[in-house]
Amino acid sequence: MIIVLSLVAALWAIGWANGASRNMRAIMVAALLIVIIIVHLMLPFGHPLRKNTGQEAAPWIFIIVIGFVIWGYSTVLSRVRSRAKVALEPSAKQPAYSGLFSETELDRYARHIVLREIGGAGQKALKEASVLVVGAGGLGASALQYLAAAGVGNIGVIDDDVVENSNLQRQVIHTYAGIGMAKVQSAAEAMAALNPNINVLPYQRRLSPEIAPDLIADYDLVLDGTDNFDTRYLVNAACTKAGVPLISAALTQWEGQISLYDPANGTPCYQCIFPEIPDSFLSLSCVEGGVLGPLPGVLGAMMAVEAVKALTGAGEGLCGRLLIYDALYAETRTILAKPRADCPICG
Numbered sequence: 369m370i371i372v373l374s375l376v377a378a379l380w381a382i383g384w385a386n387g388a389s390r391n392m393r394a395i396m397v398a399a400l401l402i403v404i405i406i407v408h409l410m411l412p413f414g415h416p417l418r419k420n421t422g423q424e425a426a427p428w429i430f431i432i433v434i435g436f437v438i439w440g441y442s443t444v445l446s447r448v449r450s451r452a453k454v455a456l457e458p459s460a461k462q463p464a465y466s467g468l469f470s471e472t473e474l475d476r477y478a479r480h481i482v483l484r485e486i487g488g489a490g491q492k493a494l495k496e497a498s499v500l501v502v503g504a505g506g507l508g509a510s511a512l513q514y515l516a517a518a519g520v521g522n523i524g525v526i527d528d529d530v531v532e533n534s535n536l537q538r539q540v541i542h543t544y545a546g547i548g549m550a551k552v553q554s555a556a557e558a559m560a561a562l563n564p565n566i567n568v569l570p571y572q573r574r575l576s577p578e579i580a581p582d583l584i585a586d587y588d589l590v591l592d593g594t595d596n597f598d599t600r601y602l603v604n605a606a607c608t609k610a611g612v613p614l615i616s617a618a619l620t621q622w623e624g625q626i627s628l629y630d631p632a633n634g635t636p637c638y639q640c641i642f643p644e645i646p647d648s649f650l651s652l653s654c655v656e657g658g659v660l661g662p663l664p665g666v667l668g669a670m671m672a673v674e675a676v677k678a679l680t681g682a683g684e685g686l687c688g689r690l691l692i693y694d695a696l697y698a699e700t701r702t703i704l705a706k707p708r709a710d711c712p713i714c715g
Contacts, residue, residue: 490680506664507593
């Protein structure tokens with residue numbers, strides 16, 4: 369038994385030294401114990417290998433069962449505590465980060481400031497702006513990075529998911545060491561490391577009809593990078609009601625689309641263009657249909673570009689235009705869109 373416990377300790381130490389998450393280290397230990405149990409079940413009683421590993425399989429089975437119970441309890445408890453901690457009342461939102469630029473900030477944003485379309489006034493507008501990003505997955509990952517790098521002073525991010533290994537093929541704001549961590553916390557740490565002169569507000573919870581209206585009303589602009597139509601419709605309805613512009617993007621396999629929806633200024637809303645949820649075979653999820661790794665980065669960066677333009681007044685945005693990007697054939701096309709008089713949201 370001492371040999372097995374020594375191996376368990378060694379595995380845990382090796383995992384810790386290599387930066388593996390606690391969940392990954394627990395999986396490694398469980399795999400070792402399962403192998404030992406199989407050995408006990410296959411070898412005859414009295415075999416030297418059984419003698420050196422505790423003789424009986426029952427103690428190791430008991431340890432695995434207890435371990436799963438403890439892991440399950442701690443996981444549930446951690447999620448409950450995290451939600452209780454970040455489920456702030458929308459009215460408690462911190463004020464947008466503002467103030468004079470430091471020398472470090474002036475140097476950081478110099479390439480923006482010398483742009484005629486942005487300049488010092490535009491960079492100040494970015495610093496005083498507040499942007500909510502719904503979803504910290506593929507689209508949100510790169511959008512959040514560029515918003516932070518660009519100096520948007522107050523960035524909120526809401527998502528109830530945790531980082532998984534399969535996310536890392538495209539969700540570039542997260543790292544291998546962050547597997548098992550809440551996506552909003554992982555993203556917040558990455559943004560703070562990239563730009564300490566911004567204020568990040570992570571909300572580790574699902575956006576619900578109860579909180580969406582008040583939460584969204586606290587922001588100047590919303591970016592929707594979610595992967596389901598129910599949330600997209602919810603965000604669209606809340607933004608339309610609050611008069612907050614919405615930049616929404618979506619993607620599948622090799623193709624993505626993006627537009628800016630601002631019915632208060634004469635554009636269609638999201639539901640004007642997509643009045644009904646399409647059949648499932650027409651809108652495959654990433655799990656079902658796959659997705660090109662860099663594609664969310666392309667569309668997420670476009671979302672950040674449109675956000676900077678909307679906040680600074682630079683150039684011409686995607687109001688009333690749906691831009692479609694086909695990565696497989698390196699083509700882009702734009703579709704003009706008008707408000708629908710019979711739209712239940714903005715008609």
